[in-house]
Each structure stands twice: as C-alpha cells, then as structure tokens.
Amino acid sequence: MRKRGSQIGSSPAQKADYRVIVIGAGFSGINAGIRLKQAGITDFVILERADDVGGTWRDNTYPGCACDVPSVVYSYSFEQRPDWSRSFAGNHEIHQYIRRCVEKYDLMPWLRFGASVQQAVFDDRAGLWRLTLEDGRQLTARAVVSAVGGLVNPAYPAIPGLETFKGQQFHTARWQHDVDLRGKRVAVIGTGASAIQVIPAIQPTVSRLKVFQRTPAWVLPKPDFAVAARTRRLFARLPVLQRAVRNGIFAASEAIFGPLVIVDSPASRLLERGAHAYLKRQIQSPALRRKLTPDFHIGCKRVLLSSDYYPALAQENVDVITDAIVQVTPRGVVTADGTTHEVDVIVLATGFRLDIGNAPFEVRGLEGVSLSDVWARRGSKAYLGMAVSGFPNWFLMLGPNTGPGHTSVLVYTEAQASYIAQALKTLFERNLRYLNVRQREQDAWHDALQARMRHTSWTSGCRSWYLDANGENHALFPGLASEYVLRAKTFRPEKYDLTVFVPGVEESAPA
Ligand code: NAP
Numbered sequence: 001m002r003k004r005g006s007q008i009g010s011s012p013a014q015k016a017d018y019r020v021i022v023i024g025a026g027f028s029g030i031n032a033g034i035r036l037k038q039a040g041i042t043d044f045v046i047l048e049r050a051d052d053v054g055g056t057w058r059d060n061t062y063p064g065c066a067c068d069v070p071s072v073v074y075s076y077s078f079e080q081r082p083d084w085s086r087s088f089a090g091n092h093e094i095h096q097y098i099r100r101c102v103e104k105y106d107l108m109p110w111l112r113f114g115a116s117v118q119q120a121v122f123d124d125r126a127g128l129w130r131l132t133l134e135d136g137r138q139l140t141a142r143a144v145v146s147a148v149g150g151l152v153n154p155a156y157p158a159i160p161g162l163e164t165f166k167g168q169q170f171h172t173a174r175w176q177h178d179v180d181l182r183g184k185r186v187a188v189i190g191t192g193a194s195a196i197q198v199i200p201a202i203q204p205t206v207s208r209l210k211v212f213q214r215t216p217a218w219v220l221p222k223p224d225f226a227v228a229a230r231t232r233r234l235f236a237r238l239p240v241l242q243r244a245v246r247n248g249i250f251a252a253s254e255a256i257f258g259p260l261v262i263v264d265s266p267a268s269r270l271l272e273r274g275a276h277a278y279l280k281r282q283i284q285s286p287a288l289r290r291k292l293t294p295d296f297h298i299g300c301k302r303v304l305l306s307s308d309y310y311p312a313l314a315q316e317n318v319d320v321i322t323d324a325i326v327q328v329t330p331r332g333v334v335t336a337d338g339t340t341h342e343v344d345v346i347v348l349a350t351g352f353r354l355d356i357g358n359a360p361f362e363v364r365g366l367e368g369v370s371l372s373d374v375w376a377r378r379g380s381k382a383y384l385g386m387a388v389s390g391f392p393n394w395f396l397m398l399g400p401n402t403g404p405g406h407t408s409v410l411v412y413t414e415a416q417a418s419y420i421a422q423a424l425k426t427l428f429e430r431n432l433r434y435l436n437v438r439q440r441e442q443d444a445w446h447d448a449l450q451a452r453m454r455h456t457s458w459t460s461g462c463r464s465w466y467l468d469a470n471g472e473n474h475a476l477f478p479g480l481a482s483e484y485v486l487r488a489k490t491f492r493p494e495k496y497d498l499t500v501f502v503p504g505v506e507e508s509a510p511a
Pocket of ligand 1: 066067068069151157158159189190191192194195212213214349350351352463464465
C-alpha cells in the first residue's frame, strides 16, 4: 500500500502531539479510526509498524489461507460487501476489503506506517501518554487505543536442532513465496487452523508430505462455495436481504455456542457424534482414522472447519506422523521411534505467541507501574477487556477475555470501537485529565468471568492457546457474543475514577 516509513497524506499523520493514538491498522484499529471520525474526534493517528493495513490478513498469505467464519459475518456490520466471491473469502479478498474500507472512510491521511511503538509511559501530571517509537521518535496523546491484535507474532517451536536444518524452513505466517514446493519433500509441523488450510493447498504439488501431528483436532465440514453472480447482484440491489442472511448466520453461530462451550452436554455429545461420522465418511483407513480421532471434548480447542483436509491426508503422497518430534537434523525431522524423516522444506504451522498475557511493548501507567508486571502477577485482567485499572486513558481492543470460540471476532471489536469512542468523547467533552477504571469494577468483571470458565469445554483438559501457563483462560469470553455486545453497549462513567485538570493545582481532583 505504502512504502515503509513513508509519510502518508497531510497533517494528521505528521504531528507529534495528538488527542488519540491508535496502535495497529488491522480490522480493530481501522474500526477505531472510523468510529473516532464519526464521533467528531479527528485529532488522532493510527500507527502501524508494517507498510500496509490489514494485520493478520496482510501477514498470513500461505497457500489456502481463508477465513473460517462466513464473510457476511466476518466483515463490518456497517460496511456490508455484496460481492464476496465465496461464502468463506480468501485472505486476498479480505485484505482488499480492509483497504477499501480505508479508502471509503478516508483514513489514509490518519495512517502512519513503519511506526513501531517501543514504549508508552503515562505522564500523570500532564494527563498524557508519551510514546517512543523504535526509531526514537516521540509522540504524545491524551488517550491510546491499543489495537495490536492477539495472534500476531509467530510461535517458533523449541525443537532441538531446528536451526541446523539445511533445507528451507518458514512459519505459515511468514510464508516464503519464492520457495517452489513443486516436487519437494515437505514437512508440516502442527495440525491447527493454519495447517488444515495449507495441507490441502500444497498436497497436490509436493512429492511427499509429512504431517507431524501432536494432537488431532475436531474437524467439521466447511460449507464453502462460490457465490453465484445472481446472488451478488441481488445483495447489491437489496442490502436488506444480505443483512437478513448475515443475521441468520450470526444467530446460527450463537446457537452453536452451547454445544461447543458447555462441556459434555447432550448437544456437545451430539456434535461429537456428527464429527466422528464425518471422519468415518472421509477416511477409509482404520489406522489413519484412529490417528485422527481426538481424545478430548469438542470445543476445548478451536474446532476446525474444512472439507478438504481429511481427503488430502488420505492421499498416497501423505504420511500423518504421530510419534513425537525429538529433534531436527540438517537432513530432516527425527521422531521418538528413531526414524529420520528426510525433507527439503519444513513448514512451521505452530501458531502464535498469545500476546494478551503480556503487553507487546513496555507500557507504564500510574506511578510507573508496568502492565506486563501487573498481568504477570495477577493474570491478564481488563474491565470489559478494554480498560485496566492504573492505566488511565489506555483502551484495549481484543484485550483479555474478549475473543470468541464460535463466531466472528469482529462482532466484539465493533462493540469495543463504539464503546471506546463514547469513553473518549466523555474524556474530551468534560476536559478530564483522565479516566481510570475502578479496581473493584475490574475485579468484579474478571471474577465473574472466571467463575463461568469452570463450566466450559476450554478448561476440560486439553492444551490450547486459550489457556495461560496456569491453565487459566484469559483469552475468550465465556458467553454469547450478543451478551458481550450488550454489556459493552454504553460507556458508564460511574465505573471509572474521573480526574479533572485543576488550574494551578498539580495533583488530581476527583470529578
Ligand atoms: P494453533 O491452532 O495454535 O496450532 C498450532 C499447531 O502446532 C497445533 O497443532 C500444535 O499442537 C502444533 N505445535 C505447536 N508447537 C509444536 C511443537 N513443538 N511440536 C509439534 N507440534 C507443535 O495455530 P494456528 O493453526 O496458526 O491457529 C492459531 C489461531 O489463529 C486459530 O486458533 C485461529 O484463532 C486463528 N486462525 C484463524 C483462521 C481462520 O480461518 N479464521 C485460520 C488460521 C488461524 P498441539 O495442538 O498439540 O498444541
């Protein structure tokens, strides 16, 4: 979109002092920018460390990359696109959609690329956040919206000898398109949401595909199809029809929440039976079927949608290897049974470091307290997943416990963008020095969520990125998306300590 480090547009992106700084230009940050403008707050900038908008849809370009949530729901509710080419759009089309939103809502002048935040420190007296970028530039803002995403930075596995491998190796989120896989022997490590898209895409072209599976996932068929030109024309002419389809799909996804999340219920057992039947239909070999049969409750890890993953695994040039990987040598992957699996390329489909649990850069709030330290000591907590006590005027998008396991994440981020815009309007209209969420409100919110976690499939005994090192889920919201939207609908100042500027007095005064 723009070259790294270039200055975009006119004034908004070129100053040093702002009312609001948004960090990140993915779906969340762009949504925040749109809402801020609509709320009449135009003195802001969106900082993006890369050279383009799009976040995860800019970074993930692996073959087969697509969304596993239907596009009519995985798009902004206020910006429906009638011409999605497929029911589940591919990454390029989603990336294009985000770019088109940037153009339509005229956000380019507010974007600054190549701007990687290194540190953010709150200056209590001035009521200002002071940000330092990686290149040393200093910016200030009355408020910050951190929209940095949760699954951004690749998790590289700690496999002994990985660095000694003589062939090529890369992570799915850093796909090397200049590496030609045709006729090559390829290892894919991991069988999560990214792997099940890559594997069918590359299987027909490689000579041998070795899939290293640590845990088999629950897989359900994906109703992916090309959207007929007739339907697209109809959606363009009758947006209300597309909205009805969107609402229907959203309602269906909400209905699946119970079977997926309420552990061992009759509905979840029914879903498991359906998934077993699907596996049986797709995989004829009993030995392979046994390897692919999960031994944990459905919903505990993300349920994967694919209609071409099992058929790809059943092909003659594919081996599913379930022996543990013990090391990588210059020639290939060695498993616990002593076999060296010689390959030319290793694809690491090993997921992401969950950056909800630690701030992605140094954030220091009141009295210089570090957000990472607070979260490391007490777990990642934020009121509504957006506000952290002691970090005034700092708002998170997709913060702790605001991810879904069953529907579109954009439903949550839209609610957040709107809530944050309301909060910032209050801050500026009342000329407050800062808004600081009350500790007891944050604790009450967090404790109530964690109490509900105990009854979910997420904590029913599997390993997943949903859980932190203590086995606690600080990633997902344990309720319907509609509940979250309702709870985050209205900014309620009484949940916050409001501090005003008092002329001539440096200490805070309650509003
Ligand atoms: P993931 O779900 O975390 O899967 C990582 C895979 O790598 C797992 O199978 C894991 O095994 C395996 N693994 C990790 N370290 C390993 C090691 N040292 N040795 C062997 N295997 C190892 O990551 P992902 O597939 O990239 O997906 C992450 C998330 O991104 C998804 O849950 C989803 O939220 C999002 N995503 C979404 C879409 C979409 O279509 N919307 C597509 C891709 C990703 P274990 O299961 O045993 O840990």
